[in-house]
Amino acid sequence: MLDYVILKLIWWVLVGVLLIGFAIMDGHDMGVGMLLPVLGKDDTDRRVMINTIAPHWDGNQVWFITAGGAVFAAWPFVYATAFSGFYWAMLLVLFALFFRPVGFEYRSKLSAPKWRASWDWGLFAGSAVPALVFGVAFGNLFLGVPFRLDETMRSFYSGSFWALLNPFAVLFGLVSVSMILLQGATFLSHRTDGDLQARAKKAASLIAIALIVLFSLGGIWVSFIDGYVIESIGDIGSAINPLMKEVGRSPGGWFTNYGKYPILWLMPVLAYVGGFVVLLTIRAGKTILAFIGSSLVCVSVISTAGIALFPFVLPSSEMPKASLTAWDATSSHFTLNVMFYVALIFTPIVVAYTGWAYRIMAGKVTRDFIVKNDEAVY
Amino acid sequence: MIDSTVVDLSRLQFAATAMYHFIFVPLTLGLSWILVIMESVYVLTGKQIYKEMTQFWGKLFGINFALGVTTGITMEFQFGTNWAYYSHYVGDIFGAPLAIEGLMAFFLESTMFGLFFFGWKRLPKFGHLAVSALMALGANLSAVLILIANGWMQNPVGSAFNPVTMRMELVDFAALVFNPVAQSKFVHAVSAGYVTGSLFVLAISAWYLLNGKHVEFARRSFRIASIFGVAGALSAIIIGDEAGYEVAQLQPSKLAATEAIWETEAAPAGFNVIAWPNEEKQANDWEIHLPYGGGLMWTRTLTEKVPGIREIRETNKERIASGVQAIIALEEMNKNPNDTVARETFQQHEADMGYGLLVKRHVEDVRQATPEVIAKAAVDSVPKVAPLFWSFRVMVGLGFLMFALFVVAIWLSISNKHRQYPLLLKAFLYSLPAPWIACMCGWFVAEYGRQPWTVFGMLPTHLSASSLSSASLWGSLAGFVGFYTLLLIVEMFLMFKYARLGPTVLQPNNA
Missing domain, CATH: 1.20.1630 (Formate dehydrogenase/DMSO reductase fold)
Incomplete structure (x- = not known):
């Protein structure tokens, strides 16, 4: 068996990889969904947009399902505390997600304009709400979440849904929304042509600029709030529970890791690089590079936030010592080990057949194609 | 609670x-x-x-x-x-x-x-x-x-x-x-x-x-x-x-409830094709009873018994009482990890701990589990x-x-x-x-x-x-x-x- 501490680190990275995979893959579907009412001028336009992602959205959504499953398996404390604590936020995301499978599958089954328009807004909500709420949730992690644990490790959440929507967290929500929008806009630039493509390119440039500004604001604001630091903790190489540590708060505490390892500053820098890559390539028509640039933004924005929080995953404002961290909220040594090998075997297989599916379906979706294949496409 | x-x-x-x-x-x-x-x-x-x-x-x-x-x-x-x-x-x-x-x-x-x-x-x-x-x-x-x-x-x-x-x-x-x-x-x-x-x-x-x-x-x-x-x-x-x-x-609790077996029958047990179960009386008002059927299906022998609900509840009373001991010992262990007596007691009763937890539906602290509470928990133990x-x-x-x-x-x-x-x-x-x-x-x-x-x-x-x-x-x-x-x-x-x-x-x- 691999060393327990190393496995704990690996699983922190793996959960991050799954979240990033979700942002890149399902992110571009959600981005397209959000842009649907904005860029689609008529029904055919909107069908073009939907059909760029039609063969893939279902597989891509599994990044989200798998990330949820992986948190359950690797960090059961986090899964239990976050999902029950953020009850209404989670249900809001869930109810919004309901619109997606049915929206994609049912929208074009009837031709009544009202029917189609309703599903278009359903798809918009199913894309915008999760993107916003996930960002808001991340923002609240930086502020700390009001929960406590009793001696049987039962968690009690004392916050409210509305308290989650504070300005700081909403800024994080906007970063998340613009990141997902950029995925959608660059993907559409790559897979459409004509006027629609021109609009998508323009949108991508605007969103890239907005994202750079919002990301910078977020970083500045974080430096003004208190971070969490572990003051003492039991032996992280053995089985411990979250109450076996002492946690304090300190100004600028979220920059501790960056102070200790300055090389980590490369991560936020990469976010800017990604944003500029999008700006430089999108006009030149190098749309695939623009999509890669945008995906790079996803990698670096999520990593920047994750590194700042590390080893915290779910800091508690009510009972700091009950904060859940990558050291004490994990599964057992044995489970982490088994699941590591499962992930090691299956993740490359998933990436391989997903890539194959994109190759099979490669090429631009045109208005002409939609009209000619009316009954066979979404 | x-x-x-x-x-x-x-x-x-x-x-x-x-x-x-x-x-x-x-x-x-x-x-x-x-x-x-x-x-x-x-x-x-x-x-x-x-x-x-x-x-x-x-x-x-x-x-x-x-x-x-x-x-x-x-x-x-x-x-x-x-x-x-x-x-x-x-x-x-x-x-x-x-x-x-x-x-x-x-x-x-x-x-x-x-x-x-x-x-x-x-x-x-x-x-x-x-x-x-x-x-x-x-x-x-x-x-x-x-x-x-x-x-x-x-x-x-x-x-x-x-x-x-x-x-x-x-x-x-x-x-x-x-x-x-x-x-x-x-x-x-x-x-x-x-x-x-x-x-x-x-x-x-x-x-x-x-x-x-x-x-x-x-x-x-x-x-x-x-x-x-x-x-x-x-x-x-x-x-x-x-x-x-x-x-x-x-x-056995699921089987007994699904098949409306209230009492343990001498082996081989019969099978109630149709019956009218009466929860209050803890018996069936009437039943069409097929002799041997249950024993053959559920034990695949003619000699093993199939425990009825009453017997299962009685057995579970003992397990609940034993499980309560495990929970108390666990609490002692958590207060003082070096308490070897508590550790021993815990290990002895660990297998029944889940049954002990059943009393928490009725009392906050398992130490208050009187025989009446245990009897209530035993009733709960069969659907x-x-x-x-x-x-x-x-x-x-x-x-x-x-x-x-x-x-x-x-x-x-x-x-x-x-x-x-x-x-x-x-x-x-x-x-x-x-x-x-x-x-x-x-x-x-x-x-x-x-x-x-x-x-x-x-x-x-x-x-x-x-x-x-x-x-x-x-x-x-x-x-x-x-x-x-x-x-x-x-x-x-x-x-x-x-x-x-x-x-x-x-x-x-x-x-």
Whole structure:
């Protein structure tokens, strides 16, 4: 068996990889969904947009399902505390997600304009709400979440849904929304042509600029709030529970890791690089590079936030010592080990057949194609 | 103390969302293989009509699949949102099959789902057939992993309690995967799915034949469905018997309640074909009792007894008292890790700790567990009889009925006498709800029969729920039921519309 501490680190990275995979893959579907009412001028336009992602959205959504499953398996404390604590936020995301499978599958089954328009807004909500709420949730992690644990490790959440929507967290929500929008806009630039493509390119440039500004604001604001630091903790190489540590708060505490390892500053820098890559390539028509640039933004924005929080995953404002961290909220040594090998075997297989599916379906979706294949496409 | 309204509403919400989900799952499981069969015939014979069959039934498959996915996401959320303590307590074990399900099965199924619909012109014949087969394989692999998870809740093998983290942890991965309960549940559940898919195709084909529409198309679909259906029904029945034997060995409380066995009978036990269970009197008002039947089915001997509810409750009283000792010792250990006496006491009673937790429904502190409290907890330890007794009999009755229907269908198909027996065709059509009712009854027996446990013998249901308010629960329950019902109406509308149109929907501008 691999060393327990190393496995704990690996699983922190793996959960991050799954979240990033979700942002890149399902992110571009959600981005397209959000842009649907904005860029689609008529029904055919909107069908073009939907059909760029039609063969893939279902597989891509599994990044989200798998990330949820992986948190359950690797960090059961986090899964239990976050999902029950953020009850209404989670249900809001869930109810919004309901619109997606049915929206994609049912929208074009009837031709009544009202029917189609309703599903278009359903798809918009199913894309915008999760993107916003996930960002808001991340923002609240930086502020700390009001929960406590009793001696049987039962968690009690004392916050409210509305308290989650504070300005700081909403800024994080906007970063998340613009990141997902950029995925959608660059993907559409790559897979459409004509006027629609021109609009998508323009949108991508605007969103890239907005994202750079919002990301910078977020970083500045974080430096003004208190971070969490572990003051003492039991032996992280053995089985411990979250109450076996002492946690304090300190100004600028979220920059501790960056102070200790300055090389980590490369991560936020990469976010800017990604944003500029999008700006430089999108006009030149190098749309695939623009999509890669945008995906790079996803990698670096999520990593920047994750590194700042590390080893915290779910800091508690009510009972700091009950904060859940990558050291004490994990599964057992044995489970982490088994699941590591499962992930090691299956993740490359998933990436391989997903890539194959994109190759099979490669090429631009045109208005002409939609009209000619009316009954066979979404 | 935990609010019992919250626990009850959480149960109701889980049951409602799971039942909704399982409207769509069995059809996906069965219809996906029927599509593979139809497409295989197309690829092997080159007959265009089989391609049309694959595409048309595929359309209906897609309409169903969309809601299967929608309602499926809820299931993964809900362990965390509503069963947080359960998720903490057993996530180390239970989370693994769920994560593997996503990575190994659901990714495959979903990715291939897209290519199934959009890849017809882009893939070679064999390539597309492979995509269809991988989609069906993915769906069925999902079922394996979900039933490994559920099988563990019924028969928690390969795990141990860790007093430091205050939860159960995995110690033997192979035991979890090869849990015999999971194996038989998987075969039983997918067989039920094959029956559902078959009856779906059979009923709609019968309707076309009744109306003289799409006759060639319907005759061929009818034949495939009847053969696949009879195999599925036979398998469901045989494995059902195996599952019954396992329940008798591992969950005597579920068996006694399902079969209305109040008193332990001298071996070999009889079998109550039909009875009128009376919970108050702790007896059946009347019963049709088949001697030897129970002993043969559940012990497969003539010498072993089958414990009745009264005896099970008496035995459980002792286990509850012993489990209370374990909990007290655990609390001492946590206060003072060097307390070797407490550690010894804990180890002695550890196996009964779950039973000790049953008293927490009645008292906050287990030290207050008087003999009266223990007696109450012992009564809780066996679920109510009548709901189990009847739903089990409905499931079994429908199972045999559907088997008979498929046998008749094969005969009708081979002799090609569909037109001469319109009444039979009507019988197939109106039997359409049967597999769904049987599935729901089956899950009810499995899950209600496991009560009062979420993890049998280890973690009581009333401790498993999240610390939420009942107002939140009422709100979310109303939200789920309302939203799902709306979606279900839309789905049924499209399903009826497309089924009525038949294969003509494949031609342009007919939808």
